[in-house]
Amino acid sequence: MSVAIVGSGPAGFYCADMLSKALPRQAIHIFERLPLPFGLVRYGVAPDHPGTKAVTRLFERVMQRPQLRFFGNVALGRDLDLRDLEQAYTVVILATGAGIGQKISCPGVEQAPGICGIDLSAHFNGKPVRPESLPRRAQSICIVGNGNVSLDAARLLAKPEAELLACGVPQALLDWRAGLGLREIHVCGRRGIADTRFSSVELEELTQLADFHPVVDARDVRDVHDQAGTNQDAAAILGRWAGAGNSGRRPIRFHFDQGIEAWRDGALLTRGRDGVPQAIPAQMIVHAIGQRGEAIPGVPFDPESGRIPNVNGLVRGKERTFVAGWAASVAGGQIALSRQSAQALLPAILAHFPEHVVS
Amino acid sequence: MTGTAEMLAEDIIEALGGEHEFSLQLAENVQAEALQSVQDLVVISSTYGKGEVPDPGRKLFQALQANPEQLAHLRYAVISLGDSVYHETFAQGGKHWRTLLQGAGAREMHPPLLLDASADTDATAIAVDWAGAWLAESLAEPASTADLD
Secondary structure, three states, rough: EEEEEEOHHHHHHHHHHHHHHOOOOOEEEEOOOOOOHHHHHOOOOOOOOOHOOOOOOHHHHHHHOOOEEEOOOOOOOOOOOOOHHHHHOOOOOOOOOOEEOOOOOOOOOOOOOOEHHHHHHHHHOOOOOEEEEEEOOOOOEEEEOOOOHHHHHHHHHHHHHHHHHOOOHHHHHHHHHHHOOOOEEEEEEEOOOOOOOOHHHHHHHHHHOEEEEEEEEEHHHHOOOOOOOOOOOHHHHHHHOOOOOOOOEEEEEOOEEEEEEEEEEOOEEEEEOOEEEEEEEOOOEHHHHHHHHOOOOOOOOOOOOOOOOEEEEEEEEOOOOEEEEOOOOOOOHHHHHHHHHHHHHHHHHHOOOHHHHOO | OOOHHHHHHHHHHHOOOOOOOOOOOHHHHOHHHHHHHOOOEEEOOOEEEEEEEOOOHHHHHHHHHHHHHHOOOOEEEEEEEEEEOOOOOOOOOHHHHHHHHHHHOOEEEEOOEEEEOOOOOOOHHHHHHHHHHHHHHHOOOOOOOOOOO
């Protein structure tokens, strides 16, 4: 009797933690397709946010328990078949996450040099990349997206090299960045200033950059008080930046309410809600508009939502195969939510271990 | 929230356990009335959002805010977990608990410990040292009233 967990990010490890406490004598095996564990805590949380990564201490603690084994560099669908796992283990938990960045889709975007925001974070976190596969020169970069992944990308492109080196960012990435010739960063999205998903602390971090400063057009904040937006905190901070003087630092310029129409000749062509067209200089695009799961051979998958179809965590059509974390539901939200997801699954999983006594 | 507070509590109990009886409770499982039979309380709180008490503890916190006299008899100490990336609201979760307990007339037995997740230090070692000092101080002055739980 035993448990197989596919995926070693927070959802996988919280499942492992709770199950090992409830079933101290069962084997609990974690399979991870990358060589190193911890999923997006390692590769998605920006390298200059070490506090958020501190949860890995707990995960390392879980790994020390004798019933735990970790198999890295083993990919479900490539090296392992789900049916084999289901035969070998009492319960299988898919905690495969939503690690594929979505890209904007518009005429010309296929020709635009670009990278997904989460991949940018991953490489700055040390995930191997061939530097020649990255865009070479970009005087102006446009980040598309209205959430914190966009702000992470802006910071990683803007922060002084010495500070990033101190966070463990590989020199090769910093050399690549230095070679871009970057003069300006744009952050563009379709949401209004009071509906963005930026969090206040991450916005404020942009005011602490030595070489760049955030810029907001006064016209964008003109009637923010009339808007019943969902994020007034962000609107207040962004509003404060409107019309601020030029500090001599390079700009991180925000654009709101923009519909993206095309990419052409090194510029992203957009149109505001007011109908006014813009050409945002962009020799490179960073896509930060959301993430989805990946279709894994042999695993049920809903291509429209990018999720593994399930009912309360039990994979559709299965009896002993569960799904936890972002692979099950909408990506986004904090690490604590993964913990809740694991907790919610516990009773259904433990029901398959009859000798477990619920106290 | 992410399990760090619980992990520290377990570490402290494991290090100091031995002859003393400790009870580890997650805030989300504690009813305010249960604190009646407690003499010595250590609150380990992380910080959430804009310097707030995290969700799991909020219901208990609010219940106690409404009836703070339930806390007056307590001797307490607080560990507050924060992340210095969040300058303005750093480790404020614990501050709220201290304000609540102070205002209720409870007695602080030891200065609070603030732990920074962004610092490259061994949180467990620091917490265990702190807890050792807290314990020594609490034992030096046995609680004068009812039985210890």
